[in-house]
Amino acid sequence: MQPTGSAAEYWKANLRLLTICLIVWFVVSYGFGIILVEPLNAIMIGGYPLGFWFAQQGSIYTFVALIFFYVWKMGKLDRQFGVHED
Numbered sequence: 001m002q003p004t005g006s007a008a009e010y011w012k013a014n015l016r017l018l019t020i021c022l023i024v025w026f027v028v029s030y031g032f033g034i035i036l037v038e039p040l041n042a043i044m045i046g047g048y049p050l051g052f053w054f055a056q057q058g059s060i061y062t063f064v065a066l067i068f069f070y071v072w073k074m075g076k077l078d079r080q081f082g083v084h085e086d
Contacts, residue, residue, distance in 0.1 A: 010081040029059035
C-alpha cells in the first residue's frame with residue numbers, strides 16, 4: 001500500500017481515534033457506572049443489577065476491549081501513512 005498524507009494528517013487521525021476511545025470509556029465508566037446507575041439497576045444480569053455490573057466490571061471489560069480496538073486501528077492507520085513496522 002502506498003503511503004498517503006503527511007505527518008500532520010497522521011497525528012490528526014491518531015488524536016481523533018484516541019478521542020473516540022476516551023469518550024467511549026468515559027461514557028461507560030462514568031455515565032453507566034455512576035450517572036445512569038439507577039435506571040440500569042432495573043435490568044438484572046446473572047442476578048446482579050446492570051448498573052452495579054457496569055460500575056464493577058463493565059468499565060474494565062470496556063477498557064480492555066478498547067485497547068485491542070486501538071491497536072487494530074493504529075495498525076491500519078500506520079499502514080495507511082507508511083509508518084508501520086514489519
